[in-house]
Amino acid sequence: MKKSWHIDRRTFLRSVGATLALPFFESMSLGASPKALPRRVCSVFFPFGVSLPPADHELKEWHWFPSGEGCDFQLSRTHASLESLCDDLTFIGGLSHPNGRKMGGHDTGDIFLTGAKFGSDYKNLVSMDQLAAMQIGGETRFPSLTLSSDGGVGQPTRSRTLSFSREGRPIPALSAPRQVFDRLFGQSDQATAQQLKNSGSMLDLLLEQSKSLERRLGKRDQEKFDEYLTAVRSVEQSVERSQDWLGIPKPNVDPESISLDASPEGPEEYIRTMYDLMFLAFQTDSARVATYMLGQVSGATSIANKFPSYLGLAGNWHGLAHDVDKKDGYEQLGRFDQFLSQQFSRFLNRLKITSEGGESLLDRTLVLYGSSNSNTHQNINYPLILAGGKKLGLRHGQYLRYGDDTPMSNLLLTMLQQLDAPLESFSDSTGTLSELLG
Numbered sequence: 001m002k003k004s005w006h007i008d009r010r011t012f013l014r015s016v017g018a019t020l021a022l023p024f025f026e027s028m029s030l031g032a033s034p035k036a037l038p039r040r041v042c043s044v045f046f047p048f049g050v051s052l053p054p055a056d057h058e059l060k061e062w063h064w065f066p067s068g069e070g071c072d073f074q075l076s077r078t079h080a081s082l083e084s085l086c087d088d089l090t091f092i093g094g095l096s097h098p099n100g101r102k103m104g105g106h107d108t109g110d111i112f113l114t115g116a117k118f119g120s121d122y123k124n125l126v127s128m129d130q131l132a133a134m135q136i137g138g139e140t141r142f143p144s145l146t147l148s149s150d151g152g153v154g155q156p157t158r159s160r161t162l163s164f165s166r167e168g169r170p171i172p173a174l175s176a177p178r179q180v181f182d183r184l185f186g187q188s189d190q191a192t193a194q195q196l197k198n199s200g201s202m203l204d205l206l207l208e209q210s211k212s213l214e215r216r217l218g219k220r221d222q223e224k225f226d227e228y229l230t231a232v233r234s235v236e237q238s239v240e241r242s243q244d245w246l247g248i249p250k251p252n253v254d255p256e257s258i259s260l261d262a263s264p265e266g267p268e269e270y271i272r273t274m275y276d277l278m279f280l281a282f283q284t285d286s287a288r289v290a291t292y293m294l295g296q297v298s299g300a301t302s303i304a305n306k307f308p309s310y311l312g313l314a315g316n317w318h319g320l321a322h323d324v325d326k327k328d329g330y331e332q333l334g335r336f337d338q339f340l341s342q343q344f345s346r347f348l349n350r351l352k353i354t355s356e357g358g359e360s361l362l363d364r365t366l367v368l369y370g371s372s373n374s375n376t377h378q379n380i381n382y383p384l385i386l387a388g389g390k391k392l393g394l395r396h397g398q399y400l401r402y403g404d405d406t407p408m409s410n411l412l413l414t415m416l417q418q419l420d421a422p423l424e425s426f427s428d429s430t431g432t433l434s435e436l437l438g
Contacts, residue, residue, distance in 0.1 A: 049373035062334025105377030115427030151175030
């Protein structure tokens with residue numbers, strides 16, 4: 001039953017606008033319980049695997065995974081920056097997507113959040129984040145935020161995005177910080193309103209004209225045409241959603257507070273800025289679902305491939321992953337792993353110290369971080385960290401190790417269920433990971 005003091009979120013925003021630190025008010029729950037604070041999820045992917053020196057190697061301190069297991073584990077040098085966050089995260093080893101184990105080492109970024117099996121048509125499945133957006137993205141201006149360092153969609157098995165629609169189509173990722181900021185916080189104008197109105201009119205006309213054409217097509221052409229119409233309807237829904245939000249002011253975020261001119265040539269500033277944009281999207285409740293692909297797995301063609309060299313390390317990212325057997329190879333890759341961990345730690349800390357309804361933003365946000373390679377061409381034993389979500393039923397402060405009989409889809413299903421998605425299975429899942437639940 002909706003109480004008299006429950007306020008429609010959109011009505012409230014229309015009347016007063018929004019500011020950078022605008023909290024999620026308990027009375028803004030669209031008729032839900034006052035305790036129904038938002039649930040959020042974020043996934044961060046990096047390519048080429050990690051430093052995994054043998055246990056007896058002189059550089060074993062650069063091993064990505066902790067030593068020990070369960071609650072009795074010790075972080076390596078790689079993750080020293082995460083020490084204060086150990087009670088907020090779980091290291092996970094041994095998981096992988098069975099459908100990816102025989103794929104090429106540079107082919108598995110596409111299925112990190114889908115677990116799909118590619119046939120000759122390279123058809124993907126819906127990604128975990130998009131299922132989450134269907135469940136928790138309906139009350140925000142943007143159902144989801146899709147980012148990558150390379151931008152766009154890439155090509156099959158060389159994806160530049162982690163996100164795939166319910167039809168398995170890649171969702172283009174944004175890569176320019178200023179473009180992302182303008183999408184989230186740039187002010188709408190009358191020209192935008194007219195453009196959306198015109199788009200809606202053209203889509204209506206197209207759908208109406210398509211009815212007569214569809215009756216004249218053969219069975220196979222009808223199937224292709226149905227796929228096309230599905231895409232058109234998806235655009236139509238997006239236009240309608242944008243129109244619904246046109247009269248609602250966007251949050252007022254100072255563009256000087258973030259490095260909008262950051263570029264991949266300065267990887268520390270650039271990666272921090274991309275994390276900052278996700279943080280701001282969550283803090284202002286502009287989006288509750290986000291993905292960030294730090295780099296695609298296509299080797300030399302990825303913009304992110306040069307990140308290590310810009311930081312003064314010996315070689316590019318792909319090269320570091322290949323050259324671990326050289327004299328200081330494990331340390332060189334390990335130092336880059338350490339750099340990435342430091343940026344991830346900063347993001348988690350920002351979420352942790354931000355309060356929302358008396359709770360930490362991190363406690364109501366699931367954050368998945370990892371790769372679909374262990375070593376650069378081995379699609380097993382994914383290096384994974386799941387952080388946050390303690391108020392969503394997760395327990396942390398542990399290092400869990402699984403065998404080949406446990407697919408990564410079990411982890412993705414566990415996350416979806418903690419977001420209240422009404423799912424009993426996801427992709428090739430065989431169950432959930434009960435060890436993660438408090």
